[in-house]
Structure formats: C-alpha cells, structure tokens
Amino acid sequence: MTPPLLEVEDLSVRFDTDDGFVHAVDRLSFTLDTGEVLGIVGESGCGKSVTSMALVRLLPETAVVGGRVLFDGVDLLGLSSRRLRQVRGRQISYVFQEPMTSLNPVFTVGYQIGEVLRRHLGLSRAAARDRALELLRLVRIPAPERRLDDYPHQLSGGMRQRVMIAMALACDPKVLVADEPTTALDVTIQAGILDLMRDIRERLGTAIILITHNLGVVADVADRVLVMYAGRKAEESGVDDLFAHPQHPYTIGLLGAIPRPYEGEGARRRLQEIPGRVPSLRVLPTACAFADRCSRADELSRTQVPELREVRPRHFVACFHPGET
Amino acid sequence: MSVAAETTSPADPRARRRRLLRKRFLRRPMAVGGLLVVAVFVVVAIFAPWLAPYGAGATDFNSLLAHPSSKHLLGTDELGRDVLSRVFWGARASMQVGFLSTMLAMVIAVPVGMVAGYYRGWVDTVIARLTDVLLAFPFLILAVGLAAILGPSLLNATLALGVGAVPGFVRIARGEMLALREEDYVPAAIVNGANDATIIFRHILPNMTSTLLVQATVTIPGAIVGEAVLSFLGLGVQPPTPSWGVMLQDAQSYLAQAPRLAIFPGLAIVFAALAFNVLGDGLRDVLDPRTTR
Numbered sequence: 244m245t246p247p248l249l250e251v252e253d254l255s256v257r258f259d260t261d262d263g264f265v266h267a268v269d270r271l272s273f274t275l276d277t278g279e280v281l282g283i284v285g286e287s288g289c290g291k292s293v294t295s296m297a298l299v300r301l302l303p304e305t306a307v308v309g310g311r312v313l314f315d316g317v318d319l320l321g322l323s324s325r326r327l328r329q330v331r332g333r334q335i336s337y338v339f340q341e342p343m344t345s346l347n348p349v350f351t352v353g354y355q356i357g358e359v360l361r362r363h364l365g366l367s368r369a370a371a372r373d374r375a376l377e378l379l380r381l382v383r384i385p386a387p388e389r390r391l392d393d394y395p396h397q398l399s400g401g402m403r404q405r406v407m408i409a410m411a412l413a414c415d416p417k418v419l420v421a422d423e424p425t426t427a428l429d430v431t432i433q434a435g436i437l438d439l440m441r442d443i444r445e446r447l448g449t450a451i452i453l454i455t456h457n458l459g460v461v462a463d464v465a466d467r468v469l470v471m472y473a474g475r476k477a478e479e480s481g482v483d484d485l486f487a488h489p490q491h492p493y494t495i496g497l498l499g500a501i502p503r504p505y506e507g508e509g510a511r512r513r514l515q516e517i518p519g520r521v522p523s524l525r526v527l528p529t530a531c532a533f534a535d536r537c538s539r540a541d542e543l544s545r546t547q548v549p550e551l552r553e554v555r556p557r558h559f560v561a562c563f564h565p566g567e568t
Numbered sequence: 569m570s571v572a573a574e575t576t577s578p579a580d581p582r583a584r585r586r587r588l589l590r591k592r593f594l595r596r597p598m599a600v601g602g603l604l605v606v607a608v609f610v611v612v613a614i615f616a617p618w619l620a621p622y623g624a625g626a627t628d629f630n631s632l633l634a635h636p637s638s639k640h641l642l643g644t645d646e647l648g649r650d651v652l653s654r655v656f657w658g659a660r661a662s663m664q665v666g667f668l669s670t671m672l673a674m675v676i677a678v679p680v681g682m683v684a685g686y687y688r689g690w691v692d693t694v695i696a697r698l699t700d701v702l703l704a705f706p707f708l709i710l711a712v713g714l715a716a717i718l719g720p721s722l723l724n725a726t727l728a729l730g731v732g733a734v735p736g737f738v739r740i741a742r743g744e745m746l747a748l749r750e751e752d753y754v755p756a757a758i759v760n761g762a763n764d765a766t767i768i769f770r771h772i773l774p775n776m777t778s779t780l781l782v783q784a785t786v787t788i789p790g791a792i793v794g795e796a797v798l799s800f801l802g803l804g805v806q807p808p809t810p811s812w813g814v815m816l817q818d819a820q821s822y823l824a825q826a827p828r829l830a831i832f833p834g835l836a837i838v839f840a841a842l843a844f845n846v847l848g849d850g851l852r853d854v855l856d857p858r859t860t861r
Contacts, residue, residue, distance in 0.1 A: 299759050332760035344752040349774040358770075359760045394585075410760065 246316070247274035248450055249298075249418055253310035256290070256297050256474075260305065266524045267293040269474045270310070275418065278448040280440075282465030282482070284458055284497070288521050290474040291454045295420050298452075299331055314418070333363045336411035340423040342404035346395035352379075352406045353391035359413045378409040381446075382439055401432035408439065415447065422454045437463050458501055462486060470494050473522055473532035476551060480558035490554055490565035492537050493517070531563065539564040592854045599850020605843035612656050613663040620653035624810045633826050642832050645815075646822055651829065654810040655836050661804075661811035662840060665726050665795040666788040672730030673787060674780065677737030682768050684738070685745025696742065702735035711794050715803040722811075725804035729791045740783050744776040751775075778855035785848030789841035796837050812837050 256268040268290040275281050283291045296302050298312055300319065312319040319330065331337075339345045347355060356378055357371035366374060372391070379387035382405040395403055404424060411419055421440065425433035441464055443449055453465060461468050461482065468485045470478040470493065478491040489495045499515035519536035522528075531549050534540040541564070549561045593599060612619055621641070622628075628640075628648040636643045642651035684695040702710065714728035748754075749772065757771050798804035799813025807814050812833040819829035 301755055301759060328761045328763055330761075331758065332762075337756075337759035339752060339756060341752050345756040347753040347757075347771055347775070362761060362766075407756070 245277075248277045248279075248315070249275040249452075250313040251294075251298070251310070252313065254294065254297060254312065255309040256293050256302065257307050258305050259307060263525055264307075266527055267306075267474050268297065269527070271471070271474070271476055272310075273469055273476070273479065275450050275452060277417070278444060278450055279467065280444055280451045280453060280465045282453045282455060282461035282468045283471060284455060284461055284468060285471035285477075286456060286521055288524075289471045290524075291456075291471050292422055294471070295337075295422050295452060295454050298420060299335055299337055300327060301337070329363075332359055332411075332416070333414045334416055335418045335420065336414075336416040338404070338407050338411050338419065338421040338424050340426050342400050342407050342427060345407055346403055348395055351392050351394055352398070356406070356410045356413055359410055363414045374413070375409070378413055379406070381412065381443075382406070382409040383435075384409075399432075400428050401435060404428060404432075404436055405439065408436075408443075412443065412447065412449070416449060418450045418452065419443070420452045420454070423456070424453070425460060426455070426457075433460075440464055458497055470497070473528070474524055475528075475532065476559070476561060477533070478558075478560045478562075479551075480555070484555065484558050488555065488558070488567055490558065490560040490567065491533075491562045492539050492564075493533050495567075496536075531561075533562075589854055593850065596850045596853065598846050599854070602843045602846030602848075602850060605839060606847055609659055609840050609843070610663060613659040616656045616660055620650075620656040622650040622653040624654060624657040625649065625808050626653070633822065633829075636828070643826070643828055645818060645826075645829055651815075651832050654815055655812070655832055657810040658812045658815060658833060658836065659840075661722055661799070661809070662792045662795055662837070665722070665729060665804075666792040666840075666844075669726045669730035669733060669791045669794075670784050670787045672726065673733035673737050674784065676731070677734040678741045678773075678780065680734075681738040681741025681743075682745045682773065685742040686749055686764070686768050686772075692742070695738065699735045699738045699742075703739065707732050707736075707790060708794055708797055711798065712801065712803060715798050720798075720803050720806055722805050722809075725795055725798045728798070728803075729794045732794070733787045733791065736787065737780075737783060740779060741776065744779055745772060748772045748775050778851075782848050782852040782855065785844050785851060789844040792840050792844070793837060796833075 251271065251273050254268055254271045255266070258265045258267060271294060273281070283294065285291045293302065297306075297308050298319065300308075302308065308320060310320070314330065314334065319327065322330065346352065353372060353375045356375040357368070360366045360371040360374050361368070376387055376391055379390055384390050384402060384405050390398070390402070395406075398406065408424070424440070425436050428436065437460060440451060440453070444451055453461065455461060465482050468480065468482050469476060470491065472493050478485070478489070478494050485494065486498070489498055496515065496517040500517065502514060517536055522532050522535065528548055530546060531537070531540065531544040534544040537544065543563050549563050551559045551561045552565075554560050554565050626649065628644060628650070630648070631640065631644050632648045633646055634640055634644040634648070640650050640652070642655065644650055645654070680695060684692040711728045711732035714731055715725055718724035718728055753771060754767060757767050762771070795804055795811065796813035796816065799811045800817045802817070805811035805814050807818065815833040816830055819826070819833070822829055
C-alpha cells in the first residue's frame with residue numbers, strides 16, 4: 244500500500260488565552276489519500292476549522308500546535324516560512340467560508356488568479372491571463388472572457404466562491420482544503436458548488452478535505468467521514484457505512500437532526516435535537532466529552548475517556564457503548 | 569444547478585466605476601471649484617516664466633511702491649518689482665514645497681505605519697508612542713525647529729515640512745492597516761503563498777489609497793502655509809528669490825504706506841490652502857466606501 248498523501252498524527256492545538264488554555268483540538272490523527280474526499284463534520288466549536296487551519300499553519304501566534312502533519316513525507320509544522328510559502332497555494336490550497344470578503348476588492352478577478360500563477364509558476368502576465376481564463380471556464384463561470392476583468396463586488400456570492408476555487412486550483416494542487424465552502428451561499432448555489440467539487444476531484448484527481456457542519460453535504464461528496472466532537476475524533480468511516488450503520492450516539496444525533504421533508508408516510512417528523520451544549524474546552528477531559536448529552540452514558544463514560552476502537556472494518560468509534568440504535 | 573442565476577452586472581466595469589465617481593464629484597460644486605483653483609495655481613507655478621509679465625527680480629525704478637495700474641496690475645513693491653509677477657513666481661516655491669514635502673512624508677511614513685500596524689508587538693508600540701509624542705508638538709513648531717537646525721533654504725524647508733508631516737501619516741497608515749489586516753483577503757493571500765511584503769504592499773496598500781489621498785490634500789495646504797511661515801521667519805526661501813512668505817516679510821516694513829503688498833500674497837496663500845482643503849473634503853465624500861456601492 245502506498246503511503247497516504249497527507250498524514251496527520253496526534254495534532255493538538257491549544258489557545259493561550261487570558262483565562263488559561265483552550266484545548267481546541269486534542270490528539271487528532273487522520274490520513275488523506277490521493278484523490279480522496281474526506282469530510283470533517285461537527286458542530287460549531289468542535290475544532291474542525293482550527294484543524295484545517297493548523298494544516299497550513301494559518302493560526303494566530305496564540306495557538307500552540309503539537310503533533311505532525313506529514314505531506315509527501317515532510318512535516319509541514321516544522322517547515323521554514325519560506326518553504327511553507329512554496330507549499331501554500333502550490334501543493335495545498337485553501338478555500339474559505341466567506342466568498343464575499345475573501346477576494347481583494349481593488350483587483351480584478353483575472354489579476355488575482357493570475358497573481359498566484361505568476362508567483363508559483365513564474366508565468367508571464369499574458370500566460371497567466373490565458374490560464375486564468377481557462378480556470379474560470381473550469382469552474383464553470385459563464386462568459387469567462389468578460390468576468391476576467393470584473394471586480395469582486397460585481398460578482399454574486401456563488402460566482403465569487405467559484406473564483407476562489409479557481410484561484411485555489413490555479414497551480415493544480417494535490418490537496419484542496421475547503422472550510423465550509425457552501426455555508427454562506429444559497430441552497431441552489433450550494434448544489435452547484437458541490438457539483439463542481441466532485442467534478443474537480445474526478446477531472447484533476449485533487450484530494451479534498453471538506454469541512455462542514457452539514458451531513459447532507461458530506462453524503463453528497465465525501466468518500467470518508469470524520470466526525471469531530473469537542474476537539475476529538477468521535478467516529479470515522481466510509482461515507483456509506485457511516486450513514487447505514489452509525490455507531491457513535493453523537494453521530495446518530497446528528498443524523499436525526501437532518502431535515503427530511505419528503506420521507507415517511509406523509510406525517511411530519513419532528514427534528515431531533517441533541518440536548519445540551521458542547522462542553523468547555525478549558526480543561527482536558529477526564530470523561531467522555533459527550534457523556535452529559537448522551538442517553539447511553541454510564542459510570543464508565545463519566546470516569547474514563549473512551550479510546551478509538553475499530554468496531555467494523557475501517558470504521559472507528561470513540562465510545563464505550565457503540566451501536567446503531 | 570443554475571449558472572444563469574448567478575450572473576450579475578454587465579461588462580466594462582472599470583469605465584463604469586470611473587464614470588460613477590466622476591459624476592459624484594461633479595455634483596459637488598465646492599469640490600469642482602477647489603479643483604479648478606488648484607489647477608490654476610499649478611499651471612501658474614509651472615508656467616510662471618511665460619505667464620508672468622515681468623521677471624521675478626526685474627525692477628522698475630520709475631515706479632516704486634506704485635499703485636495698481638495697467639502697467640503693473642497689482643502695483644509694485646519698494647524696489648519697483650511687479651507684485652503680480654512675484655505672486656506668480658512665488659507660486660513655484662509654494663507648490664513645490666506643498667507637493668514635495670507631502671510626498672516625502674508619505675514615502676517615509678506609510679511603510680513605517682503599515683509595518684507597525686501589520687506586525688504589532690513591540691515594534692508597533694515603539695512607533696505608535698513615538699508618533700504620539702511627535703504629534704504632541706504642533707506641526708509648525710516641529711517644522712520651524714527642524715528648519716532652524718537644517719539652515720535656511722527651499723530644500724531644507726521642504727525637508728523640514730515633510731518630516732513634520734510624518735507623524736500624521738504614520739498614524740493614518742497604521743490605523744488603516746489595523747483595520748485592513750483583519751480583512752478576509754489577507755489570510756486568503758497567505759494560503760496562496762504570498763509573503764509579508766506582497767501582502768502589505770500589493771494587497772493592503774491599494775486598499776488605503778483613497779484615505780491617503782485625502783490625507784495628502786490636507787497636508788499640502790498645511791505645507792504651503794508652513795512654507796510661508798518659514799520664509800517669513802527667514803528659515804525658508806531667501807530673498808530676493810520670490811515666495812509668498814518672503815513677500816509678506818518684505819511687506820512688513822511698508823504696511824502703513826502700502827498694505828496691498830501684504831494683501832496680495834496673503835490672498836494667494838489663503839486661496840491655495842482653501843482650494844486644497846475644499847478639494848480634499850470633496851474627494852473624501854466621493855471616495856467614501858460606504859457611499860461607493
């Protein structure tokens with residue numbers, strides 16, 4: 244078996260705040276193979292965005308990052324800033340949640356895409372422009388010749404997100420990290436962007452890490468899913484297995500919270516919420532972080548931290564009482 | 569998926585935005601007037617040798633302290649020099665000092681302020697506190713002090729006024745940077761592999777041009793008045809070279825007999841300073857991002 248493209252080992256992130264450390268991510272490990280789409284799912288504040296930002300070292304200086312992020316055998320966390328800049332945008336690209344503000348308002352989109360190309364590939368102005376046009380076409384922006392000279396404020400949110408994706412794909416990166424790429428967009432446009440992501444993986448073979456709080460998005464695009472809770476991995480498996488045989492009560496709770504208006508026998512099903520709130524991350528847990536919100540919690544859950552176990556083939560759960568119901 | 573639904577405005581955006589800005593500018597009569605007066609002064613300064621009826625130092629001993637007449641539109645001074653010509657020639661010193669000292673201040677202050685605002689930390693603390701200390705000095709006092717140290721000359725007056733305007737620009741550039749570094753396009757540039765210099769000067773600097781432009785139109789009249797003050801005090805342009813400040817200084821001795829010798833260069837200073845200020849106000853209104861879209 245070939246080594247994975249990206250290997251995250253025991254990634255820990257804590258923030259040094261005025262009232263002590265906040266443990267945003269706690270010993271998270273996962274791998275990403277070439278051309279694979281990994282979905283990372285969880286509630287707000289579970290550490291999924293922090294994880295993705297830690298991969299490209301985008302966190303502020305108050306963050307203490309531990310562990311290793313091996314990309315092609317090189318630890319990104321130990322790279323010099325010069326080498327790191329050569330990886331950013333070239334090997335690993337990032338798409339932000341906010342397409343409305345992530346483009347520089349004073350430059351045309353063609354210029355902004357071209358800038359990345361000129362920096363990493365040393366293209367000439369004209370060649371960069373040609374390639375930018377090609378990229379706009381790739382992300383299916385209509386009338387790309389005209390859009391090239393548009394300023395960001397002239398584009399809609401969905402168009403801007405396409406431009407951001409075009410920019411991220413400019414240098415044909417091996418990994419694309421997309422942090423909630425569809426959250427800020429209309430539902431119809433979300434579908435278009437997800438379609439595009441699938442298309443990119445298919446055509447370019449780019450591996451994608453898709454951060455989302457929307458299990459529907461994951462079901463649509465991902466090959467494998469990692470469910471995070473309170474900075475730790477709660478469950479990980481292939482996407483079909485996760486939806487067919489969810490094991491962690493948190494995952495089951497998340498699945499119950501998906502609106503399904505057209506299912507059932509006409510009767511409207513009440514959405515199941517998960518009671519309680521995400522626990523504070525100020526102290527390292529001495530119990531299962533989900534125990535307070537879990538119907539299966541018992542003495543064991545409240546006194547020990549569950550370790551990850553393989554309950555089904557390639558299906559890992561951190562729970563003392565895994566099971567489908 | 570519906571691609572068509574995402575389509576927005578028609579093409580040719582740059583021309584349209586420029587047209588919009590021009591329209592908004594033209595709707596402000598004060599600003600347009602300011603621009604016209606500024607343009608007149610600049611033209612006069614550049615073309616003084618051709619526009620002035622007499623040379624800067626040309627004397628007419630047949631008409632000393634003459635009243636305005638068809639021969640000397642604004643009269644003559646105690647040496648028989650044509651006042652109108654000297655106001656024209658004096659515009660050169662004023663415009664030169666106004667523009668050059670402001671440019672000097674920007675070249676020094678903007679990078680310093682941006683670096684302070686971008687990196688924060690102790691560098692920022694030192695620069696910001698130093699700026700506060702310098703801003704505690706009135707601008708002219710600072711400039712007078714510097715000019716006194718450097719010695720009197722047009723170049724030194726320019727340097728003194730330029731350095732005197734540095735703290736104001738540092739504060740503006742730093743403040744803008746503090747706001748702009750939080751914009752989402754900054755991390756977006758970082759993950760695309762841009763280095764700090766690229767981010768500061770290519771991505772952030774263009775976003776603060778309108779603010780800097782407005783600050784410049786406020787600094788220029790300050791420098792014009794400053795030049796007059798320095799020359800009046802003998803720390804700027806040296807007689808017989810004409811400058812509005814020098815003319816005021818010369819007029820002092822004849823205030824009782826010929827107050828017009830002080831009034832005409834004084835009016836020139838007032839109009840020049842006022843025009844720049846009014847233009848600056850107009851530009852600020854037009855370029856204000858909150859009303860741009």
